[in-house]
Amino acid sequence: MNLPAIRAIYRFEMARTFRTLMQSILSPVLSTSLYFVVFGAAIGSRMGEVGGVRYGAFIIPGLVMLSLLSESIANASFGIYLPKWSGTIFELLSAPVSFIEVVLGYVGAAATKSILLCALILVTARVFVPYEIVHPVCMVGFILLSAATFSMFGFIIGLWANSFEQLQIIPLMVVTPLTFLGGAFYSIDKLPPFWHKVTLFNPVVYLISGLRWSFYGASDVDVAVSFAATLGFLAACLAFVWWVFKTGYKLKN
Numbered sequence: 001m002n003l004p005a006i007r008a009i010y011r012f013e014m015a016r017t018f019r020t021l022m023q024s025i026l027s028p029v030l031s032t033s034l035y036f037v038v039f040g041a042a043i044g045s046r047m048g049e050v051g052g053v054r055y056g057a058f059i060i061p062g063l064v065m066l067s068l069l070s071e072s073i074a075n076a077s078f079g080i081y082l083p084k085w086s087g088t089i090f091e092l093l094s095a096p097v098s099f100i101e102v103v104l105g106y107v108g109a110a111a112t113k114s115i116l117l118c119a120l121i122l123v124t125a126r127v128f129v130p131y132e133i134v135h136p137v138c139m140v141g142f143i144l145l146s147a148a149t150f151s152m153f154g155f156i157i158g159l160w161a162n163s164f165e166q167l168q169i170i171p172l173m174v175v176t177p178l179t180f181l182g183g184a185f186y187s188i189d190k191l192p193p194f195w196h197k198v199t200l201f202n203p204v205v206y207l208i209s210g211l212r213w214s215f216y217g218a219s220d221v222d223v224a225v226s227f228a229a230t231l232g233f234l235a236a237c238l239a240f241v242w243w244v245f246k247t248g249y250k251l252k253n
Helices: 003-019 021-046 060-086 089-094 099-128 136-160 164-180 193-199 203-216 223-247
Strands: none
Touching: 003 060, 003 099, 021 060, 021 099, 060 089, 060 099, 060 136, 060 164, 060 203, 099 136, 099 223, 136 164, 136 203, 136 223, 164 203, 203 223
16 A cells, blocks of 8 residues: 555645635535524424434535535545546546545545534534434444445546536536435425335435434434445446546546
């Protein structure tokens, strides 16, 4: 394992984050704070409980997951696309580093940024909405797993994209709608039977449900299924990245 190479990639990506602190950290926190103000403090105070949890607290896991998915994908995709766009990717490919070391550097940095952002959002949420965490260890584990999984997914998007516009297609047109329709602001148990079954095909449902269980001990989907689905998606992403580096698809042409 080439630890200096991993450290160099990781430190470079983290340094880029702190050079753009307003865009990378403060902007997402402020945007999420608006959700807490509108849905948590204003609207939530006029709504009843959902599954025994105040509405303002009920939406916290969904909003955390929304920010986590968006930022993990954005950070990882931009991090690997920039060397492709500038041509410095060939220096990386010719260096004595394996694809595992490249992935650990880029994905590790993207996941670190997302986890830092989640921590700031949870602190901010406490200002607007009181909440408790029933299973803090599971919450930390699930956030770490989700950050790593979707940073890997963002890494794949960065490898696939041919332009800066393509970097935004999947996050804006696929991931964000799936998050809003995945129970971020409501319980899918409240849906009619047909739409409840349709919603179960949405992979984000399992992410939000698993995180909500770690907060309040209750969820729409069994927590074991949520963990298994996330681990399966992580394994699939890792296998695809290995294939890309082995064949040179989107890297050497």
